[in-house]
Amino acid sequence: xSKEQLVxxxxxxxxxxxxxxxxxxxVLQALNIDGKNGNIVTxxxxxxxxxxxxxxxxxxxxxxxxxxxxxxxxxxxxxATVNLIRDYQVFEKRKVEIPDTFVNVxxxxxxxxxxxxxxxxxxxxxxxxxxxxxxxxxxxxRLLSPNELI
Amino acid sequence: xxxxxxxxxxxxxxxxxxxxxxxxxxLSNRMDSLDREKRRNLGRGKILGLLFFEPSTRTRxxxxxxxxxxxxxxxxxxxxxxxxVEKGENLxxxxxxxxxxxDVMVLRHPMEGANRFxxxxxxxxxxxxxxxxxxxxxxxxxxxxxxxxxxGRIDGLNIAIVGDLKYGRTVYSxxxxxxxxxxxxxxxSPPQLxxxxxxxxxxxxxxxxxxxxxxxxxxEDLDVIYATRIQRERFPDPHEYEKVKGxxxxxxxxxxxxxxxxxxxxxxxxxxxxxxEVDNTPRAKYFLQIYLGKVIxxxxxxxxxxxxxxxxx
Ligand SMILES: [Zn+2]
Numbered sequence: 001x002s003k004e005q006l007v008x009x010x011x012x013x014x015x016x017x018x019x020x021x022x023x024x025x026x027v028l029q030a031l032n033i034d035g036k037n038g039n040i041v042t043x044x045x046x047x048x049x050x051x052x053x054x055x056x057x058x059x060x061x062x063x064x065x066x067x068x069x070x071x072x073x074x075x076x077x078x079x080a081t082v083n084l085i086r087d088y089q090v091f092e093k094r095k096v097e098i099p100d101t102f103v104n105v106x107x108x109x110x111x112x113x114x115x116x117x118x119x120x121x122x123x124x125x126x127x128x129x130x131x132x133x134x135x136x137x138x139x140x141x142r143l144l145s146p147n148e149l150i
Numbered sequence: 151x152x153x154x155x156x157x158x159x160x161x162x163x164x165x166x167x168x169x170x171x172x173x174x175x176x177l178s179n180r181m182d183s184l185d186r187e188k189r190r191n192l193g194r195g196k197i198l199g200l201l202f203f204e205p206s207t208r209t210r211x212x213x214x215x216x217x218x219x220x221x222x223x224x225x226x227x228x229x230x231x232x233x234x235v236e237k238g239e240n241l242x243x244x245x246x247x248x249x250x251x252x253d254v255m256v257l258r259h260p261m262e263g264a265n266r267f268x269x270x271x272x273x274x275x276x277x278x279x280x281x282x283x284x285x286x287x288x289x290x291x292x293x294x295x296x297x298x299x300x301x302g303r304i305d306g307l308n309i310a311i312v313g314d315l316k317y318g319r320t321v322y323s324x325x326x327x328x329x330x331x332x333x334x335x336x337x338x339s340p341p342q343l344x345x346x347x348x349x350x351x352x353x354x355x356x357x358x359x360x361x362x363x364x365x366x367x368x369x370e371d372l373d374v375i376y377a378t379r380i381q382r383e384r385f386p387d388p389h390e391y392e393k394v395k396g397x398x399x400x401x402x403x404x405x406x407x408x409x410x411x412x413x414x415x416x417x418x419x420x421x422x423x424x425x426x427e428v429d430n431t432p433r434a435k436y437f438l439q440i441y442l443g444k445v446i447x448x449x450x451x452x453x454x455x456x457x458x459x460x461x462x463x
Contacts, residue, residue: 112282114263119240121267128351136348139263141284143348 008042013061015083015090016070021046023076024056026150030072030105031065039063071099075106075133075146098130101138106149113140125149155453159269160277163287163323164352168330175295177459178442178449184463190221191462192452199252200226201244202279203259208418209279209289212440213256216447222455225251242271249274254454257281275454283317288450289417290323292443296435297374299442300413304331308371312338312398313378313423315345320417321378322349329353336368337361340394343384364397369408375400377416377423401425405433415439 019027024043028034035041042059049055056077070082074096084092102125108115115123115137124138135144154170181189198217202210205228214224226248241259245268248255254275257268262282269276280286297304309328315321315337325345328335335357337345344361353359362368365375377400385391400414400423416424416436428434452459 110262112261114241114259114261114267114281117241117261119242119267121242134351137263139266140282141262141348141352143351 009088010040010042010059010061010085011088013039013059013063013085014065014070015085016058016060016073016077017055017081017083018049018079019056019058019073019077020079021054021056023150024058026076027056027058027073027080030076031069033060067094067097068099070094070096072102072105074098075102075135076150098127098133101126102135106135108137108140108142109144109148110137110140110142113137113142115139153453153456153458155450156455156457157275158454159275160287160450160454161265161269162278162285163290163327166287171291171294171327171330174291174446174449174453175298177453178295178446180460180463181449181452182445188463189219189448192448192459193217193220193222193455196222196254196455197252198222198224198226198451199248199255200224200228201248201255201257201259202226202228203230203241203257203264204280205229206258206280208440209258209286210256212443213277213279213447213451215444216451219444219448220452222451226256241268245272245276254451277450277454280319283319283322285323285326286319286417287323287327288447289320289443290327291450292439292446293320293324293376293415293417294327295446296415296439296442297413300435300438301373304328304333306332307373308334308336309374309376310336310338310365310368310372311376311378312365312400314343314380314384315339315378316343317381317384318378318417321345324376325349325353325359329356331357333357335359336372338363338365338368338398340380340397342390343380365400365404366407369404369412372408372412375412375414377414377420379419379421379423381421395422399423399425400428402427402431405431 024045040061044057046054047057064084080096082094083090104123106125107123115121125135126138128134128136133146151173154173200210210228217224249272256277256279257265258279259281262284264281265278278287311321382391413435414428414433418436
């Protein structure tokens with residue numbers, strides 16, 4: 001079965017391609033996409049690919065994700081490509097980049113951090129280094145590797 | 151220099167530059183020599199709120215004494231049992247309630263980052279008196295001030311920080327504070343209580359730091375020994391605790407093998423890290439730290455509350 005048959009082309013919207021295998025649901029969560037607004041969202045997992053051995057693909061119809069939105073997935077799917085589609089054609093293609101700060105994307109893994117309490121507080125994780133990535137919780141100051149967050 | 155502390159939160163020592171710390175030290179020298187009555191002008195009519203979500207008698211008494219010494223008043227709670235926190239009120243609501251009654255607040259909390267969060271929520275300045283194992287900036291201010299008072303300088307000194315470097319919150323603030331100066335730091339601890347990675351990352355290559363398992367290796371080089379408490383609870387195996395505890399004890403024998411003017415400091419309370427025989431020698435500075443702690447906290451409060459404290463002298 002070819003890829004085209006598996007996931008149909010979309011007319012308008014955003015295609016996230018080359019998502020790390022098995023991370024599609026985490027990507028949707030990071031993007032706060034839960035399908036409740038009625039637009040069609042198609043998720044394909046374990047798709048064969050030349051670039052990665054297997055990959056996930058996400059197609060979000062009728063929504064054009066901005067860089068500040070797609071950069072939220074930069075640690076979860078560092079090799080993802082973002083394709084914006086209009087009338088079945090790609091009109092913009094870009095990579096994801098690690099932002100300076102992740103707000104409410106990851107929980108701080110430190111159980112005694114105030115961000116894990118019942119206070120009205122957000123999870124704020126700063127990127128103190130981008131290559132290789134190193135993060136720090138804005139509240140407890142703990143240094144965090146991407147593995148501790150994903 | 152313009153007063154850099156006016157109306158400002160004191161969350162991390164990292165937020166303050168060397169020149170800002172030196173403003174505090176020179177103002178503290180003036181405060182200390184000031185006539186009692188004049189000193190009371192600095193906090194007259196002002197109220198300090200104490201929010202101790204975790205008890206700490208020493209720190210609380212020091213802040214209370216500091217506020218009273220500048221003529222201000224104090225209210226608040228010393229333990230969550232004594233407050234509505236026990237009934238489930240959260241930190242944010244407590245801060246937003248207490249700030250209506252006071253001009254500045256001191257907060258101690260068992261969770262890391264609680265002070266940074268409280269400062270975001272509050273419209274009045276917050277002073278961090280310890281959150282979890284994270285930081286204790288006013289302790290570092292008084293530690294630096296004590297070294298400055300006794301040694302006349304901080305630059306060029308060899309300083310060992312000894313004991314529980316992993317969980318000891320004073321350790322982190324002290325390392326960050328010292329990194330403003332040209333010091334050489336020796337970190338001495340059992341392997342399981344080594345300093346957390348973030349401390350070394352945060353100071354980068356600003357100063358030279360090395361880690362050691364035994365203070366005797368380096369005693370001859372030291373100008374300052376900063377001892378901290380090794381808590382039994384940190385060791386799952388009590389034998390392990392008994393084994394390491396002895397390697398980090400400061401006694402007269404150890405000090406004899408070092409420089410004549412090497413001083414001994416400790417944030418207190420201690421549990422045997424420094425033998426009482428050291429107390430009556432001129433090297434012991436831990437009780438001086440307590441006195442200077444009150445002075446520096448009084449100065450800090452006066453600087454947060456007054457745009458130009460010098461004008462009130
Ligand atoms: Zn945290």
